[in-house]
Every structure is written in structure tokens, then in C-alpha cells.
Amino acid sequence: MDYVIAATGRRPNVGKLGLEALNLAQDEKGVPIVNAHTMQTSIPHIFLAGDASNLLPLLHEANDQGRIAGDNAARFPHVVPGFRHSALSIVFTSPQIAMVGETYRNLQERAKQQAKACDCFAVGEVSFEDQGRSRVIGQNKGLLRVYGELGTGRFLGAEMIAPAAEHLAHLLAWAHQSEMTVAQMLSLPFYHPVVEEGLRTALRDLNANLELGSAIEDRCMECGVGD
Ligand SMILES: Cc1cc2nc3c(=O)[nH]c(=O)nc-3n(C[C@H](O)[C@H](O)[C@H](O)COP(=O)(O)OP(=O)(O)OC[C@H]3O[C@@H](n4cnc5c(N)ncnc54)[C@H](O)[C@@H]3O)c2cc1C
Structure with missing residues (x-):
């Protein structure tokens, strides 16, 4: 094979959420950084899930992350690592x-x-x-x-x-x-x-x-x- 055409990649649509006002830690692409096990951002009581995070942008991942983020937000400040499926x-x-x-x-x-x-x-x-x-x-x-x-x-x-x-x-x-x-x-x-x-x-x-x-x-x- 001589050539590979890579036409992939998508960015989270977090532009109009006003996240900049929160001063959340972000990666080099401006996407908020979250802990993959707890879904906690750099501000302890703010949790993010799905494509809005810096993790894998896939539907089943968003489901897992949503459950973990919701559980941890509801029981805050008792934050625990949640169950993740195999990648x-x-x-x-x-x-x-x-x-x-x-x-x-x-x-x-x-x-x-x-x-x-x-x-x-x-x-x-x-x-x-x-x-x-x-x-x-x-x-x-x-x-x-x-x-x-x-x-x-x-x-x-x-x-x-x-x-x-x-x-x-x-x-x-x-x-x-x-x-x-x-x-x-x-x-x-x-x-x-x-x-x-x-x-x-x-x-x-x-x-x-x-x-x-x-x-x-x-x-x-x-x-x-x-x-
Ligand atoms: C072309 C394409 C193909 C894909 N193929 C696959 C695949 O094969 N398999 C797979 O697992 N995943 C695939 N994905 C990824 C998958 O769709 C996402 O990972 C998943 O939908 C993320 O879920 P989410 O809830 O984080 O975000 P979303 O499903 O995007 O939901 C976010 C919601 O928030 C709403 N919203 C945005 N801004 C605001 C606002 N300011 N106020 C109120 N609401 C707002 C949006 O309208 C949307 O309804 C694909 C994505 C794309 C774009």
C-alpha cells in the first residue's frame, strides 16, 4: 500500500457552554480534563461525561462515564472510582x-x-x-x-x-x-x-x-x- 487517507477526528462541542468562566484545567485542544475513574474535573464538585471530556468519544464509553459522573455527583464529596468496561x-x-x-x-x-x-x-x-x-x-x-x-x-x-x-x-x-x-x-x-x-x-x-x-x-x- 502506498497511501493512507485518514479522514477521521471530531471535536467535542463545548464551545458555547461558558466553561472558560470556570477556569477548568483543559488539554492542549481546549477540552476539559477529567479523571477517567471518577469523571471529576479539576474543580472537585464538577463532573463531566461523554464527548465533552478528553476521553474516548464513543457511545458505550459515554454511557459508562455518565453513570459514574452521576453517581459521584449525587454522593459528593464521597467520590469513588466507577466500573469501566474493557476498552x-x-x-x-x-x-x-x-x-x-x-x-x-x-x-x-x-x-x-x-x-x-x-x-x-x-x-x-x-x-x-x-x-x-x-x-x-x-x-x-x-x-x-x-x-x-x-x-x-x-x-x-x-x-x-x-x-x-x-x-x-x-x-x-x-x-x-x-x-x-x-x-x-x-x-x-x-x-x-x-x-x-x-x-x-x-x-x-x-x-x-x-x-x-x-x-x-x-x-x-x-x-x-x-x-
Ligand atoms: C459521525 C459520527 C459517527 C460516530 N460513530 C460512532 C460509532 O460507530 N460508535 C460509537 O460508539 N460512537 C460513535 N460516534 C460517537 C458517539 O455518537 C458519541 O460518542 C456519543 O454520542 C457521545 O454522547 P454524549 O452524550 O457525550 O454527546 P451527544 O450524543 O453529542 O449529546 C450531547 C447533546 O447535548 C446537546 N447540546 C449541546 N450543546 C448544548 C447546550 N449548550 N445546551 C443544551 N444542549 C446542548 C446536543 O444537541 C446533544 O443532543 C460517532 C459520532 C459521530 C459524529
Whole structure:
């Protein structure tokens, strides 16, 4: 691919709310900064939720944030961290793009902060070029990468440009929120022939890279039955 046209990005519509009169701390784009766990702004009794905050501008995030902000405003000054779902973003392109849990960039930054660059997580991947069901439906393009924690084998996150990414991402988000290990995910059922068999290949690759399972020796078996 030679070119990428990125036509995304939207700004919160906070222009006419008179926020400037409050002197709230703002980010470099003029959006009020809130604590992601409590939805508290720099002024303790003012809470913000949804696109008006500096957090992810997505509908399900706005729902979570609204509940946390409302609860904390109602019980102020007893402010507590609220429940957040696992991160999940989907872009309805063709093929679709999706992210679940922690991104590769997040994991790398965290590893650097802990001064043990890149030795605390492992990566597994699958290309959909040779994936059985994806080939049959003529959508055999894309890549899925999954991340897991060394030592515990806990599933940390995933990023993909893939066929049926919206569905793969939901399965992975449910596993992430359930704090499953990669081995537990691999013990769940996979039908044949489905795109999810590609996910199983990526998880097997990850389990091997976590030194918790054997490496995939016969890639051919992964195109179809593979069990
Ligand atoms: C083109 C587009 C595509 C999107 N696609 C997705 C998607 O696929 N998936 C997803 O999860 N999210 C998507 N989003 C984002 C999602 O719509 C927002 O994250 C979500 O609606 C935020 O909810 P909110 O309540 O914070 O704000 P909003 O839903 O924008 O609600 C704010 C309300 O406040 C009103 N308002 C504004 N100013 C004032 C004022 N001064 N006085 C009174 N009322 C006022 C507005 O009219 C509006 O009704 C998309 C957004 C856009 C623009």
C-alpha cells in the first residue's frame, strides 16, 4: 500500500457552554480534563461525561462515564472510582478495524515505564490471507494480533484489520473483561468453518510465544479443522 487517507477526528462541542468562566484545567485542544475513574474535573464538585471530556468519544464509553459522573455527583464529596468496561473500538471500514483492551502502544509505553522494555508481554498473530472461511467468502485480507502477559498468560488486548472484526472484537472484549488467560480462551469451542478459527490460530501462536504451549508446526491444519 502506498497511501493512507485518514479522514477521521471530531471535536467535542463545548464551545458555547461558558466553561472558560470556570477556569477548568483543559488539554492542549481546549477540552476539559477529567479523571477517567471518577469523571471529576479539576474543580472537585464538577463532573463531566461523554464527548465533552478528553476521553474516548464513543457511545458505550459515554454511557459508562455518565453513570459514574452521576453517581459521584449525587454522593459528593464521597467520590469513588466507577466500573469501566474493557476498552472496545470498532471502525466500520472494509475490512473493519478493531481494538480491544490494551493496544501495542500502551503495552510498550507501560513496559518502558517499568524499565523492562518489551519483556513483559508477548504477541501472537494470524494473517487472514490463508484463513479457510475468509478465503471461501472472498474476504481473505487482514491481520489480527493478540497480546498476552508473560508469566500469568493473561489475555491483555488485540488489534486487527480483519473480516468480521466487529464480531471477533466482541468475543475478545468479553474474554478481556472476564480476565481470562490465553489457555482458557483456547479451551472454549470453535466451530468449523468460521472466521473465528483464525482467532484460534492467533491465540495458539500467542500461547507458544508466552512459552505456555507448543508452536504451530503445521500451518496447513490452521486453514481448516486445525484441532
Ligand atoms: C459521525 C459520527 C459517527 C460516530 N460513530 C460512532 C460509532 O460507530 N460508535 C460509537 O460508539 N460512537 C460513535 N460516534 C460517537 C458517539 O455518537 C458519541 O460518542 C456519543 O454520542 C457521545 O454522547 P454524549 O452524550 O457525550 O454527546 P451527544 O450524543 O453529542 O449529546 C450531547 C447533546 O447535548 C446537546 N447540546 C449541546 N450543546 C448544548 C447546550 N449548550 N445546551 C443544551 N444542549 C446542548 C446536543 O444537541 C446533544 O443532543 C460517532 C459520532 C459521530 C459524529
